[in-house]
Amino acid sequence: MIIRERIKEISNNLSLFDDVMQKYEYIIELGHELPSLDNKYKTDAYRVKGCQSNVWLNAYEKEDKLFFEADSDALIVRGLVNILISIYSSNSVGEILNSPSTLLEELGLNEIITAGRQNGVNSMLKRIYQFAHSKKGGINV
Amino acid sequence: MKNYKNDFPFFENVSDIYFDSAATSQKPKAVLDKLKEYYTSYCANTHRGSHDLGNRATREYEEARETTREFINAQQTEEIVFTKGTTEAINLIASSFVSQRFKTLILSRLEHHSNIVPWQLNGFKEGENLFIIPMNDDLSINLKAYKELLKEHPNSFVSVTHVSNAFGIINPVRELTYLAHKYDSTILVDGAQAIAHIDVDVKELNVDFYVFSAHKMFGPTGVGVLYGKYELLNQTKPYQGGGTMIDDVSFEKTTYLNPPHRFEAGTQNIAGVIGFKEAIKYINDIGYNEIVRHDMQLIRYANSELKKIDSLRLFTDSDNICGNISFNIDGIHHNDIGVLLDKQHITLRTGHHCALPAMKYLGVDGSVRVSFTIYNTIEEIDIFIKALIRAIGMLK
Helix, strand or coil: CHHHHHHHHHHHHHHCCCCHHHHHHHHHHHHHHCCCCCHHHCCHHHEECCCCCCEEEEEEEECCEEEEEEEECCHHHHHHHHHHHHHHCCECHHHHHCCCHHHHHHHCCHHHHCCCCCCCHHHHHHHHHHHHHHHHCCCCC | CCCCHHHCCHHHHCCCEECECCCCCCCCHHHHHHHHHHHHHCCCCCCCCCCHHHHHHHHHHHHHHHHHHHHHCCCCHHHEEEECCHHHHHHHHHHHHHCCCCCCEEEECCCCHHHCHHHHHCCCCECCCEEEECECCCCCECHHHHHHHHHHCCCCEEEEECECCCCCEECCHHHHHHHHHHCCCEEEEECCCCCCCCCCCHHHHCCCEEEEEHHHHCCCCCCEEEEECHHHHHHCCCCCCCCCCEEEECCCCEEECCCCHHHCCCCCCHHHHHHHHHHHHHHHHHCHHHHHHHHHHHHHHHHHHHHCCCCEEECCCCCCECCEEEEEECCECHHHHHHHHHHCCEECEEECCCCHHHHHHHCCCCEEEEECCCCCCHHHHHHHHHHHHHHHHHHC
């Protein structure tokens, strides 16, 4: 239950902040800490289009695990992207597919769980699951 | 400055600062009461049965039409068509009046997608039969260039916004109309962003069509108005077929009613239209003099306070704006500002505001937009400026 544990850990970290603005200061910090994605992935092919901000996502498989690296043009989105990557990256296909995205509700971050294409984060989440599904049968997306 | 918040039950439940009235406004109690009154006292279909309930609903509905006529000073009640919004009104005119009658179309660069896409769906394309009026540096319409376009393409259809939804720029509708007519063209004005802030007189403006939405002027969602000069509406084909728009139907041939009922097929948004009447009354009771004074005070104050912030970029220096102000902060994504203001209980709009061509032209992918109306106050702007400075500090 690696994903479940990771979500629990992040959710504990986020709950340390009584003040919502402090919570977002922390998310902004995570945004600063996210390594920049190599420019060769910042193309339309890797873009998860949002209505307001964009996310670029590169997903790959290595030694039976799936890895994700991503970037965004908005700082708070970068922070959210960092959270999603730390939850999902370096997990097996089975682990991801057995952990429904509704588990993320525990984080209390509407920007992630609200279905819609506003900031690209929810679409990125969908892509992560799509990628895992595509790897289930060993077929490339 | 008078505080109108108490007229709006929304603010009894929500203490957030609401700066997104350009997207949709809150509704005064009188409008909400009227919706309930219809649904609880005379909920019946209009223009059909002979029963008292239906007759009452029809009377209220048609009174709304007359109230709307008076509100924009149209010549006759039959010139008022109820639609589901500005978007539907433009689609109706594009498909049923313009598409087979006009070879060329002229738009401004600041149009909302709802005044771009309906025309594309009806075969207008830039570089072929769609021409864009150039802008001046302050985003106002270049009238000289507009005149040249009309000279080059007389008999065009012109469709322009009265007030830009993304930048608040007020377009000179009277001059645009005068020039359009001078070159045998016909003009539609999108009043969606103007109607809550400007006293519109369609007779005086002499526009051929004027369209707007109820929900941006304290009325219910799902109601819009298409005003058209009667002789033009009479030349307009039905947009949708169905009940209550027909004169006679057989499988061989159907004849249609005259405007406006020709364009109101099927059961209409009866409650919405009746509620809309109360929104007009609300505006009339306050009066446009007071509304304009209130709005201008807010806009001018916000503008002067925003200008004090380093790294803040306004899109226009023009004083000729109303309703909304758009800006960006150097080096910060508009969405980040929006999220942090939302967390500080200030509701505003970020993004491209459904005006992508204008944004692309200006070389940005979005902006932060604050919009004001009668229930906003100077104190709210002070709180907003503090919150904005805090957000910028966190993101730098």
